[in-house]
Amino acid sequence: MRIFFLVLMGVLLATIGLMLQRVFQGPSIFDRMNGLGVITADTILLIVLFGFLDNQPGMYVDLAMAYAMMGCLGSVVLAKYLGGKKL
């Protein structure tokens, strides 16, 4: 199971790397924000998986919960800013 967690973390890290490429050279500002949203979702998963690898998931789950609440809000606020008065 430990190996399975490590494989999952490796895939998530690869995804984050590829999304960073999307963030840095996305054609439009919305592409960049989309990449950031994916990175947020993956980071929540990474935090929880790291907790399970560390054998104390209780502590890391609280961190992930706070991050999950913030991730949604951040995206909404930035999109509101980009949409201007029309949104």
Add this chain to the structure above:
Amino acid sequence: MISCTFLQEMIAALLMGLGLIFLVGSMIGMLRLPDFYSRVHASGNSETLGTMLVFLGLAVYNGVSITSAKLLIILMFIFLGNPIGSHILTKAAYKTGHPVWTKKRLPEEIMSDGDIKGGEANADIHS
């Protein structure tokens, strides 16, 4: 230490494997799809299901405890928050006039190649 039975481990591995497939699928979609609106489908939605399945697998692996309940709460947050995020991003793009990519409908174009390069962004979808 986390102690779990063989059956629990198998169910958790199955759920997380399925989640892994969806996560990789969303990553491939993110890289291959042609424009912003189609990439939102890949990121916002396949990502949601993949993350939810992995969290469900972790909750099964952890057994009945307060940590599992917290994992399910995170799952609910993602379930409610992710579509709101992708919707508001799409709405901002649509209102500011980001063009929608569509396939060209010309018959000779379809006859020659239905390839992805046959399309182009058309802006007259906006009124």
Add this chain to the structure above:
Amino acid sequence: MANLDIVRDKRISGSPAVHLLSMAVLLFGFWMLLSGNTQTKFLVYGVLTAIIASWASYPLLLVPNGDDSKRYFVFGINPFKLIAYFIWLLWQLVLANIDVIRATVRPEIEIDPCVVRFRYQTDNPMARVVLANSITLTPGTVTMNLTDDGVYEVHALTVGAADGLRSGDMQQKVAWLYGEPCDFTLLEGKD
């Protein structure tokens, strides 16, 4: 104590006492989950916090309908119907996800993006929100715009997703969830 007038408002659909009680129970459950502590002191704190928080936030959670003749509580849904809808939605999610991933992973991408417009009119504003959220959650369809008079503009990725939207299954399910007649008309797109 301005809340007292709001609670006595005759326009609220359903009974305010039930709403307040269910919300307090929900908040107390969340408190227990986060603290995980069963000492008497913390239990009393939790009950007090839950009651005060639900009392203070109740006016914010009432949404008026179009002409302000009725007010609906945001979480005023039948929980059994909600669970049934949730399971149906999860099943749709898995099916649509497999469809989209199959379309993207092929060597030649099989997508045909288009914009579907339809009008879905309900009295309860929450039904619109739930429908828009469900459409966005289902892969292959993303709600791009939702106007005040109930016109949805949805970006559909594949042909199957657009057809599923035009058939109106999800609209009927949401109407059933809120116990309202399904007023659904398809508007012709410009493309």
